[in-house]
Amino acid sequence: MKSLLAALKKGAVLVSDGAWGTQLHTRGLKSGECPELWNITHRTDVYGVAKGYIDAGADMIETNSFGGSPSKLGHYGLQDRAAELNAAAAAISREAAGDDHFVLGSMGPTGVILLTGEVTEATLREGFRIQAKALEKGGVDALCIETMAAVDEACLAVRAARESAGCEIICTFTFEKTAAGEYRTMMGVSPAEMARAVKEAGADIIGTNCGNGLEGMIDVVREIRKTDQSTPVLVHANAGKPVLRNGVTVFPETPEMMASKVGDLIEAGADIIGGCCGTGPEHIRALADTIRKR
């Protein structure tokens, strides 16, 4: 297991990978199919996505386990296979990454809201533990708890990961710009609140993912840096806000457009930069080239 923190101490900005969902869909994953089941049924395709990002120049890749919590897998009746599917996800990315690149085990939100009482903390904690343990067993270097919106769920995930796995922990939230021009998650959490809460819960690296394009991420990182100047910040940015063209969903930001703003993102304080929805290997190649030429 390698340390991202140690690698970051050397001073270089590191490059992460791009979207997984988008890439799996282009390889034939249908809406309504369980993406994580592809770790077993379509291993070659999942490996292809992972390898595509390594070949594009990423220093690290994620795993196909975003919806790998028992709660999410339960929609497909696969909750009892959580450990198996997460371990398989990690093993595929490990194989693609080899020993020289990092693997981040993706852990997305469970889709249930603690506040409403529809689920107990104990149930969610147990789910996060199963996922974290399996990802570590499968060979990840760090866990990436991402697309979070609620402080309670994110902190529960960070603590559960800390208790059940020995690797480093990243936690990123998804923010949207409000009418007043501030950034908040759908649950109303600001970047500053996020930074304080998940750091206290034990995250080693904090940050933001998804969103509406690279430009908004610059503002979010600035907000985080007002509160926290020392914790490394990871950004996984969407290729803009999707639009519908001739019945097909298109993400408007090209690799060149994203790469042209990456300097400002680094200036703002980002330490690890990659893509989210709508990005592919070409976006990552453009980001990697620009970042390494700096």
Add this chain to the structure above:
Amino acid sequence: MNELVEKIGHCVERGKINKASPFPGNMKGQDGADELTRQALEAGMDAEAILQSCIAGMVRIGEKFGRNEVFVPEMLMAAKAMKAVTEHLKPFFQSGSVQAKGTLIIGTVAGDLHDIGKNLVSMFIEGNGWNVVDLGVDVKPEKFTDAIRKNPRCVVGLSALLTTTIASMSKTVREIKALFPEIKIIVGGAPLTMEIATGMGASGYARDPQGAVTWLTDIKETA
């Protein structure tokens, strides 16, 4: 308006469910929607007046949400407080002294398993006095058309969170319109815009729950 009735509406707006609920922090220990509605009905107050006060409270919080002054937690708590009120009002609905405004059939389209937004809209519309038939998530077009057959005078609401399920939503609109050209369909969800909604042939689009309530009210009045 009677002070107690007004207070119930305030509890709904603030999401104060009952005395035991710790939310919101500055109303801790006070009677909530549950206790106050019981008191009001025991004192013989009009169920319709209570309902109207609560609907006004829902509109106020819904508008704040639309202006990004409050977020999902406040909306969820308001909807829960509304539910606490409607539990008490159920006998009046059943006796016919309070009438439902109409029926909305709602669901997240096929291929999409996200329900937070759909549930929120569903609770808001129900709180506004509509009968809501919630078909859940990953709802195939046939399930919508079956439900329409059982509720021929309904309005349909479609939800999608994923950009990849916009196509599925579009297909659902087409299939419903092919069988029931008169049925009104409203769509919503994070990846949608008015332009996308119009492009797929939907009758309406709302960017937040209150927008959906306003749209429903408008079409009911013009119907």
